[in-house]
Amino acid sequence: MSSRKGRMRMFNANDAAVIIGAYEHPGRELPDKSLAQIHAEVAIGALADAGLTLDDVDGYFCGHDAPGYGGGWVTMAEYLGLRDLTYMDSTESGGASPIYHVSHAAAAIAAGKCSVALITLAGKPRTGIQPGGGGPARPEDDFETAIFTGAGLVSTYALAARRHMYEFGTTSEQLAEIKVAASKHASHNPNAFLQKVMTVEDVVNSPMVADPLHRADCCVVTDGGGAVVVVSREVARSLDRQPVRIMGQGESAKLTNGGKLDLTYTSAVWSGPRAFEQAGVTPQDVDYVSIYDSFTITVLEILEDLGFCAKGEGGRFVMDGTLVAPHGRLPFNTDGGGLSNNHPGHRGGITKTIEAVRQLRGEANQGVQIPDCEIALVHGNGGDLGTRMRSATMILGRDA
Amino acid sequence: MDVAAYAKLLPDITPRNKPFWDGCAAGELRLQKCADCGRYRFPDAPVCPECLSSSASWETASGAGTIWSWCTMHQKYFAAFADEVPYRLVYVRLAEGPLVISVLAEDSDDSAADSGGTSSKELRLDQPVHAVFRPRPGGRVIPQFSTGAAAGM
């Protein structure tokens, strides 16, 4: 979309921190590596990208899916040999967790609690056992399993998709456009799990998983991980790497509310405006979006909820190559996203952040780099679109 | 159906939820109603999700609702349901307010299918349905939903 050159002002305390390192593990099937080992490899990768080492880290963030005692950062901090931590956080919000972590790291740095924050994520759902982030048993039965009838996560996304189709006339072919765009982007990514370009026909002719969602409407299941390093402006000035600004962020939750629930929108309707307001930009100013893509319907609803189009118009919005880089109106997930590239540990928040950093630094894969990419939006959807969810939105900017 | 695998997926019957399961066995949908704010809730819980009040009564609900959405599961995600695919799930908004996910009674009812019942038809969203009670393998009676004429209405 059109950029807003010259109109950006200096923002809030969030501008005290910048992203300085990012690294995505190249592996998609890692049977011989331990989960902790993948955390370590991505930690070293992101720190090396920044020109830093583990000895520089004083803030550490990971999810409850990290291996070890109690769920959270303790065991991984020990494994990584982090001896001088002054700030640690394992906010748990499903696949969106890493986006919360980047935002919380920026807030901690702005508050002077740490100056070099490391965020890691790793998972092995493809070749190993994927620990959940669930914690102890829930206090009450969930409404969707209380009379267990074979409903699982994918079915609730399918229920959301059918309701969206019913209310707004959205079609399977329109949802397929989202996968088509992702697959085109993945074809430029040598590490992508699925590299074949798909057509709308390929998507709608793929086997049904939970009607109306086909296999190609679903994200990939991959091993892997990624890490991001957030530092203070002062630390960034001492390094040679191009910083990425954290201009604004918003969080929100939409829970089952005892059954008062509407699946046709997500909590992005609240997290988005909070992030845009803090950043002082609008959807029209955004050049690139990393949108959580557990399923095609997830992307469609989030695009509407963030205000890139009106509610119900997502189906028409994604047609005609809107999402295709580099020249679509709103290129998305140029690494191929969770739909085609990588969804390590069923948690796409880290790869969403990493690809936005690549775009803003001009380091995306050849063929998908957006010319003059100045403002990127990263949005994570944690939990389940069809029942309870949490949202985190970040607006990132190219450093002047 | 793998009855042992299915049994593991069902909630245990406890003193708290026993009125619900007794209702199912008796062919009635019973819901808790908050004594303070009047909110009906499902599933059972010790406190009201609206006002956190701990006092509630068990009431016999109408069993009526509408299809908020539905889908057909093709993937074998649960061992217990591996030989059931494809099966349809309905997401029902009960007249009293709560949401329930269950199956369509006609889909597990051979006679309805044989006589050209709903199982061969497309479902409509916002279509009225009502709860019916069928024993599942292993003997637990669960509420399912039917698009047919409600008995006794």
Ligand SMILES: [Zn+2]
């Ligand atoms: Zn109440």
